[in-house]
Amino acid sequence: MSGHKATWAVQQLLPPALLTYFFWAWKICTFEIGPTFIGKTLQHPLLGATYSAFASISLGTLTLLFLRLYLLPSRQGIPPRDPPDDIQLRRVIFQVSGPPKYPGDVKVERCYKDECKGRWKPARTRHCSTCKVCRVGYDHHCAFFANCLTAPYISLFLTLLLFSPPIFFLLSLPLLKPLTTRTFKAYHLSRTDPTLKEWWAWSWSWILPAGPVGRYVRGLWIGWRRLDVLDPEKELRAGVMVMVLVGGLLSLICLALLISSFLLIQDGRLAVDRGRQLSHMKLQKTILKLHSKSQPIPTTLQQSLLELSEQEWFFVPFGPPGQGEIVFTLPDVKPYDHGSKKNRELVGLKGWWFLPWKAMKAAEVNVWNWELAEGVQIRLREEAKMMRLERMREGEEYD
Numbered sequence: 043m044s045g046h047k048a049t050w051a052v053q054q055l056l057p058p059a060l061l062t063y064f065f066w067a068w069k070i071c072t073f074e075i076g077p078t079f080i081g082k083t084l085q086h087p088l089l090g091a092t093y094s095a096f097a098s099i100s101l102g103t104l105t106l107l108f109l110r111l112y113l114l115p116s117r118q119g120i121p122p123r124d125p126p127d128d129i130q131l132r133r134v135i136f137q138v139s140g141p142p143k144y145p146g147d148v149k150v151e152r153c154y155k156d157e158c159k160g161r162w163k164p165a166r167t168r169h170c171s172t173c174k175v176c177r178v179g180y181d182h183h184c185a186f187f188a189n190c191l192t193a194p195y196i197s198l199f200l201t202l203l204l205f206s207p208p209i210f211f212l213l214s215l216p217l218l219k220p221l222t223t224r225t226f227k228a229y230h231l232s233r234t235d236p237t238l239k240e241w242w243a244w245s246w247s248w249i250l251p252a253g254p255v256g257r258y259v260r261g262l263w264i265g266w267r268r269l270d271v272l273d274p275e276k277e278l279r280a281g282v283m284v285m286v287l288v289g290g291l292l293s294l295i296c297l298a299l300l301i302s303s304f305l306l307i308q309d310g311r312l313a314v315d316r317g318r319q320l321s322h323m324k325l326q327k328t329i330l331k332l333h334s335k336s337q338p339i340p341t342t343l344q345q346s347l348l349e350l351s352e353q354e355w356f357f358v359p360f361g362p363p364g365q366g367e368i369v370f371t372l373p374d375v376k377p378y379d380h381g382s383k384k385n386r387e388l389v390g391l392k393g394w395w396f397l398p399w400k401a402m403k404a405a406e407v408n409v410w411n412w413e414l415a416e417g418v419q420i421r422l423r424e425e426a427k428m429m430r431l432e433r434m435r436e437g438e439e440y441d
Contacts, residue, residue: 049172049183049185050172052185053172053185053186053188054188056185056186056188057108057112057186057187057188060108060186061105061108061109063285063288064101064104064105064108065105066285067097067101067213067285067289068097068098068101068102068105070281070282070285071093071094071097071101071213072094072097072098073094074276074277074282075093075094075097075213075216075217075277075282076090076091076092076093076094076097077090077091077094078090078276078277079216079217079277079278080093080216083277084216093213093216096212096213097213100205100209100212100213101209101213103205103398104202104205104206104209106398106402107198107201107202107205107398107401107402108187108202110198110401110402110404111184111187111189111191111195111198111199111202112187112188112189114187114189114190114195116173116189118177118190118192118194118195119177119178119179119180119190119192119193119194120161120175120176120177120178121161121162121163121164121167121176121178121410122161122162122410123160123161123162124162125150125162125164125410126410126411128411129150129411131363131364132148132357132359132363132364132365132366133359133363134359134411135356135357135358135359135414135419135422136150136164136165136356136357136411137150137151137164137165137354137355137356137357138150138151138355138356138357138368139151139152139355140355141355141368141370142368148357148366148368150162150163150164151163151164153167153169153176155169155174155176156169156171156174156175157174157175158175158176161176163176164178164410164411164412165354165411165412166178166179166180166193166312166378166412167179167180168180168314170183170190172190173189173190177190177192178192178193178409178410179192179193179194179312179409179412180192180312180314181193181196181303181312181313181314182312182313182314182317184199191313193312193388193389193390193409194389194390194404194405195404196303196307196389196390196391197389197390197391197395197396197401197404198401198402198404199303200300200303200304200391200396201395201396201397201398201401202296202401203296203297203299203300203303204300204396205396205398206292206293206296207293207294207296207297210289210290210292210293211293213289214286214289214290217278217282217286218286220278221278221282221283221286224266224269224275224278224283225262225266225283227269227273228262228265228266228268228269229261229262229265230265231265231268231269231272232261232262232264232265232268233261233265235265235268238261238264238265238268241260241261241264242257242261247260247261263280266279266280266283267280307385307386307389307391308382308385308386309376309379309382309385310376310378310379310380310385310415311376311378311379315352318350318352319350319352321350322347322350322351322352325343325346325347325350326347328343329343329344329347351373352371352373352376353370353371353372353373354370354371354377355368355369355370355371356368356369356370356371356414356422358422358423358425358426360423360426360427360430361430366426367425367426367429367430369422369425369426369429371418371422372421375418375421376415377414377415377418378412378413378414378415379415380413380415380416388413390404
């Protein structure tokens with residue numbers, strides 16, 4: 043199965059599985075842990091009622107945030123067939139497909155892959171091989187909600203990541219100590235029970251079902267299931283432990299994504315930019331290795347290296363209307379880095395952006411021509427001026 047087909051298959055399962063988990067966790071926390079375990083077993087009825095209310099509100103909020111991402115329109119961020127008038131009439135700085143082959147050769151970049159069929163591809167637009175379309179402000183395709191994440195919805199995505207870890211931690215907090223105690227009981231039972239300890243004596247348990255880790259997970263699981271029969275505590279059964287472990291795993295994933303995404307945004311980059319940078323570095327190492335061995339470098343590798351380069355070409359208007367020069371950005375310059383504060387604001391991270399009701403109102407406001415950093419614009423205009431003066435000295439004609 044190819045990577046794209048595998049991604050498609052996974053994303054058909056993950057969103058329903060996550061929604062099922064949210065419902066399952068809500069049901070256990072609201073109707074079992076709160077009223078029964080905290081309210082009756084621990085004899086804190088008011089605290090139990092508060093816990094149940096918090097579980098309903100918090101898990102309901104996470105579900106709504108997730109559904110908002112899951113139900114994003116499939117046409118989000120798809121650019122128009124042709125660029126707007128300001129670009130067609132060459133009034134503004136805009137990205138072009140590459141260096142001119144002759145004076146006046148100004149061509150906007152177009153995508154001919156899959157469903158795009160020659161559609162205009164503006165700056166900061168990437169083609170999603172899973173959705174088979176180009177999207178402006180493309181960050182990444184997320185299998186967790188089976189959709190692409192684009193710049194207008196980054197604040198919504200980060201809000202979900204921000205709230206998930208503390209919510210899961212607070213809901214798990216009353217269960218951590220009793221579940222830890224019960225874990226040791228289950229392990230001890232699996233080692234001492236005459237029928238269960240056969241698992242530990244079976245030599246193949248080191249290999250099946252999942253090596254040494256699977257040996258202990260399986261041993262703990264069968265011990266816990268037997269403990270649920272011998273010492274039934276419904277609120278501390280094996281299923282509740284699974285709920286807490288899954289919540290912990292999801293929290294770690296959310297925390298890692300939150301930190302990495304926020305750092306990239308601060309730096310004026312999107313997730314796809316980082317991925318392309320890593321691929322470019324990997325290709326460079328491969329080419330250097332081939333060069334050191336005096337082996338020929340395949341044309342496909344050279345082409346891929348060029349495509350993944352961070353260097354971009356821009357048309358810069360200069361002189362009479364419709365005229366200008368095509369200038370490239372320097373390799374080590376990030377053209378869209380406006381400073382951390384403005385970088386955050388450009389993707390909606392300003393004010394109280396993290397309030398759930400504000401995040402869920404995130405609307406698609408597409409930027410068909412992303413604003414370049416001020417320093418980059420100045421350098422491009424100065425370079426265009428020098429190029430024009432040089433061509434005038436040489437007596438070259440231009441359109």
